[in-house]
Amino acid sequence: MLDVSNGGGESDAILSVRSVAKSFGGVQAVKEVSLDVERGSIFSIIGPNGAGKTSLVNMISGFYKADQGSITFDGTELIGKRPSQIAEQGIARTFQNIALFHGLTVLDNLMLGRHVRMKSGILSSILYWGAAQKEEVEHRKRAEEIIDFLRITDLRRMTTGELAYGLQKRVELGRALALDPTLLLLDEPMAGMNQEEKEDMVRYVLDVNAEFGTTIVLIEHDMGVVMDISDHIVVLDQGEKIADGTPDVVKADPAVIRAYLGASHLQD
Amino acid sequence: MFYRESGEYKTDYKRDMTLYALPISRFSVGLMVLLFFVAAPLLLGEYQLTLLSLVAIAVVGALGLNILVGYAGQLSIGHAAFMSVGAYTAANLVTKLDMPFLLTLPAGGLMAAAIGLVVGIPSLRIKGIYLAIATLAAQFIIEWIINHSPSISGGVQASIEIDRPTILGWKLDQAVELYMFLVTIAAIAIVCTQNLIRSRIGRAFIAIRDQDIAAEIIGISVFKYKLYAFGISSFYAGVTGVLYTYYLGIASYEQFTLVVSIDYLAMIIIGGLGSILGSVLGAFFITLLPIGIRLFMENVGSLFLEPEALASIISQMRLIVFGSLIIIFLIMEPEGLNRLWINIRNYFRVWPFSY
Structure with missing residues (x-):
C-alpha cells in the first residue's frame, strides 16, 4: 500500500495548483487557491455549497479557463489547453449531474x-x-x-x-x-445515492486507487466518507482555501468548524 | 420466431463485433442482395428500374444527411447545395477535361466535402436552429454563385449536358446497366456508413450529439469532429449530385433547390434520425410517394373525378400528402419507419409470448 505522509508533499506532487483564481462577472468563485495533490493519493476537496469546488475542478479539466495562476500536471502547464487536450494527458473526470451519452x-x-x-x-x-x-x-x-x-x-x-x-x-x-487515467476527478460521485450504493461506490473508489494506482481528486459532501477514505483534505469556503491537511488536522481546525457550523459552536 | 439471438455464442470479441453477427441478419442481407442484384434486374421492366435507380441515388444522399443530422446532431437545410457542387464539378470535369466517370465521381464528392467544411465552420459557435439558418444561407449563396458564374454553370440555361457514364470502356446506356451500377454504389454507401458509425469516429459523432460538453471532457475535439461530420456528409451529398447528373444526363441547378434539401430532411425524419435502415426506408418512401399517389389517384380517383380535374389534383396531392405525413410522423412516431420496424421485429422476437 501507499504510504502517505502529510505536509510537504511537493516532492511528488502529480498536480500542482498555484494561486489560481476565477471570477464570473462580479463573483469571485475561486480566490488565489494553491494546492498539491500527491501521486497515488486520495485527495478530497470539501466545503459548503458555492465554495468553488466544482469551479476548481472545472479549471483543472479545462472546462473553465483560470483568470490567473498556474495548474501543472506532471510538469505540464494545463491552463490554456482545451479540455480534449487535457484528457489526452491522462486526466478523466465524472460530473456532478450525470453526463452519459x-x-x-x-x-x-x-x-x-x-x-x-x-x-x-x-x-x-x-x-x-x-x-x-x-x-x-x-x-x-x-x-x-x-x-x-x-x-x-x-x-x-x-x-x-x-x-x-x-x-x-x-x-x-x-x-x-x-x-x-493517471488522475481521476470525481465530482460528487455519491450524491443522491442510498447507503448501499454509497458503500459500493466507496469500495470502487478505493479499489481504483489501490489496484490501478490512480490518483483521485474527490469532491464530496458526505463527511463520513471523506474523513474515512481521504489521505489529504482541502477545505474551501467562499472561494478561499481555509484548511489543508490530513483528515484529523482538518477536523480539528477552528476555521473549518466555523465555516460548517458557525462561530457559536467554537465557544461551547 | 424470425429474430432469435439465443443460442448464438461468441467466443471472442472479434466475432462478436462483426457487422452481421447473427445468422438471421446474414440471411436477410443475403436476401436483400438476391432481391436487388438478381431478381430486380431480371423481373422488372425499364420504368421500374429507373425508379429504383432514383431510390438508389436518394439512399446515398439520405445516408449522408443522416450522418450529419441524425448521428452528429448538426442540423443542415442546405444539403442540396452540396449536391449541386458535386454535380457541377463532375459536369465541368467531363466537358472541359474529358475526365472518366470513375474520377469525376470522387472528385465531385471531394469538392462538395471541401465546401461542406467551410459551411461547417460556424457550427463551432452556433447550434440547432441557428446553425440551420446558417446552412440555409449556404444553400442560397451556393445556388446564386453557380447560377451567376457562367464558367461554372455553362452559360444562359445554367445547365451542362453530359453523356451517359462509361466505366473502363463499358458504357452504361441501358436502364438495367445504370441500375446495377447505382444499386452497387448504394450498397457500398450503406456498408461504409455502418462501419463508420460502429467505429471510433461514429461513436464520437453520437457523443457530440448527446452531450457535447462531456464529449470534449473525455477527449473528443468537438470542433474537429463537427467538421468531420460536415465533410463526410457533404462528400455523400456530392456523390449524390454526381450520380444524379449522370442519371439525368444534365447538370442543372433546378434539380438542387431548397425543396430538395427539405425532401432529404423529410426522408431521414420519416425514415428515422440516426438510423441507417431508416435512411434507406425514407429514401424509398419519399422517392416513390409521388408515384404511389399518382397510381392511387388514377385508379381510385378516376371513379369520382373528371380526367382534367384529376390531373390538377394529382400535382397538388403530393404536397398535401407530403406535409401531412411529416406532421403525422412527428407526432405519432418521431423515430420514424425504423422504429416501426424495430417494434415489429421485437414483437416477433418473442412471439408467441408477449415478452
Whole structure:
C-alpha cells in the first residue's frame, strides 16, 4: 500500500495548483487557491455549497479557463489547453449531474472513454479492415475489463438512458476509468445515492486507487466518507482555501468548524 | 420466431463485433442482395428500374444527411447545395477535361466535402436552429454563385449536358446497366456508413450529439469532429449530385433547390434520425410517394373525378400528402419507419409470448 505522509508533499506532487483564481462577472468563485495533490493519493476537496469546488475542478479539466495562476500536471502547464487536450494527458473526470451519452449502450460509452487512446481515422474507420478492426477489438478487451471490475456485465448492451440513477453513476465512473487515467476527478460521485450504493461506490473508489494506482481528486459532501477514505483534505469556503491537511488536522481546525457550523459552536 | 439471438455464442470479441453477427441478419442481407442484384434486374421492366435507380441515388444522399443530422446532431437545410457542387464539378470535369466517370465521381464528392467544411465552420459557435439558418444561407449563396458564374454553370440555361457514364470502356446506356451500377454504389454507401458509425469516429459523432460538453471532457475535439461530420456528409451529398447528373444526363441547378434539401430532411425524419435502415426506408418512401399517389389517384380517383380535374389534383396531392405525413410522423412516431420496424421485429422476437 501507499504510504502517505502529510505536509510537504511537493516532492511528488502529480498536480500542482498555484494561486489560481476565477471570477464570473462580479463573483469571485475561486480566490488565489494553491494546492498539491500527491501521486497515488486520495485527495478530497470539501466545503459548503458555492465554495468553488466544482469551479476548481472545472479549471483543472479545462472546462473553465483560470483568470490567473498556474495548474501543472506532471510538469505540464494545463491552463490554456482545451479540455480534449487535457484528457489526452491522462486526466478523466465524472460530473456532478450525470453526463452519459444516453443514445449509446454501456459498452459504447466505455469505448468512447477510450477515444483518446485510439487512433483510427476516417478512412480506416469506413473500411473497418485490418488495423481499425484490430484496434476496436483490442480496446474492447480493456472496456470489458472495466465492465467486469465495476460488475455491470449484465448491463453492457443496455442504453444508459434505461439505467437506474446509481448504475448511471457507476457507468460514468467506468467511462472515466476507460481512459486509463493517471488522475481521476470525481465530482460528487455519491450524491443522491442510498447507503448501499454509497458503500459500493466507496469500495470502487478505493479499489481504483489501490489496484490501478490512480490518483483521485474527490469532491464530496458526505463527511463520513471523506474523513474515512481521504489521505489529504482541502477545505474551501467562499472561494478561499481555509484548511489543508490530513483528515484529523482538518477536523480539528477552528476555521473549518466555523465555516460548517458557525462561530457559536467554537465557544461551547 | 424470425429474430432469435439465443443460442448464438461468441467466443471472442472479434466475432462478436462483426457487422452481421447473427445468422438471421446474414440471411436477410443475403436476401436483400438476391432481391436487388438478381431478381430486380431480371423481373422488372425499364420504368421500374429507373425508379429504383432514383431510390438508389436518394439512399446515398439520405445516408449522408443522416450522418450529419441524425448521428452528429448538426442540423443542415442546405444539403442540396452540396449536391449541386458535386454535380457541377463532375459536369465541368467531363466537358472541359474529358475526365472518366470513375474520377469525376470522387472528385465531385471531394469538392462538395471541401465546401461542406467551410459551411461547417460556424457550427463551432452556433447550434440547432441557428446553425440551420446558417446552412440555409449556404444553400442560397451556393445556388446564386453557380447560377451567376457562367464558367461554372455553362452559360444562359445554367445547365451542362453530359453523356451517359462509361466505366473502363463499358458504357452504361441501358436502364438495367445504370441500375446495377447505382444499386452497387448504394450498397457500398450503406456498408461504409455502418462501419463508420460502429467505429471510433461514429461513436464520437453520437457523443457530440448527446452531450457535447462531456464529449470534449473525455477527449473528443468537438470542433474537429463537427467538421468531420460536415465533410463526410457533404462528400455523400456530392456523390449524390454526381450520380444524379449522370442519371439525368444534365447538370442543372433546378434539380438542387431548397425543396430538395427539405425532401432529404423529410426522408431521414420519416425514415428515422440516426438510423441507417431508416435512411434507406425514407429514401424509398419519399422517392416513390409521388408515384404511389399518382397510381392511387388514377385508379381510385378516376371513379369520382373528371380526367382534367384529376390531373390538377394529382400535382397538388403530393404536397398535401407530403406535409401531412411529416406532421403525422412527428407526432405519432418521431423515430420514424425504423422504429416501426424495430417494434415489429421485437414483437416477433418473442412471439408467441408477449415478452
